[in-house]
Amino acid sequence: MKRVDIVNMIHKDKDLNLSLDKREIHKIVNDTFDMISEYLTTDIKEGKKVMISGFGTFIIKRRKGKVGRNPKTGEEKLIPDRLGISFKAGKELKKKINQK
Numbered sequence: 001m002k003r004v005d006i007v008n009m010i011h012k013d014k015d016l017n018l019s020l021d022k023r024e025i026h027k028i029v030n031d032t033f034d035m036i037s038e039y040l041t042t043d044i045k046e047g048k049k050v051m052i053s054g055f056g057t058f059i060i061k062r063r064k065g066k067v068g069r070n071p072k073t074g075e076e077k078l079i080p081d082r083l084g085i086s087f088k089a090g091k092e093l094k095k096k097i098n099q100k
Contacts, residue, residue, distance in 0.1 A: 003029055044083060054092040061086050 007026045010016065018025070036050050040060060049059040065081045089097070 003033070040085065046083060052090070054090055056087055056089045056093055059086050059088065060084070 003026075006029050007022060010018070010025050010029070011020075011022050020028075036058070039050060040048060040058065044060060046060055046062050049057050051057045060083055063082050063084045066079050068077050068079045069075070070077065
């Protein structure tokens with residue numbers, strides 16, 4: 001699914017009863033993702049998270065360093081510790097996935 005798919009789904013949803021055109025919906029969707037990204041990338045630290053009730057949690061986690069290997073040459077290379085982002089699905093999302 002892409003951002004444009006989300007915009008189209010919101011635009012076509014009659015239950016929402018929105019009087020917005022696609023351009024306005026696109027701006028809201030983009031601004032929402034931008035705000036989440038901005039929050040997570042400002043003052044980056046381990047444990048920082050964004051929780052979306054009923055959907056899940058995005059959390060910054062430390063990834064341990066490891067020894068990697070170049071598959072072509074077999075040369076080993078040290079990959080240092082780093083921060084990464086993880087997603088943990090919420091209970092409601094897990095429940096919906098397991099029902100289908």
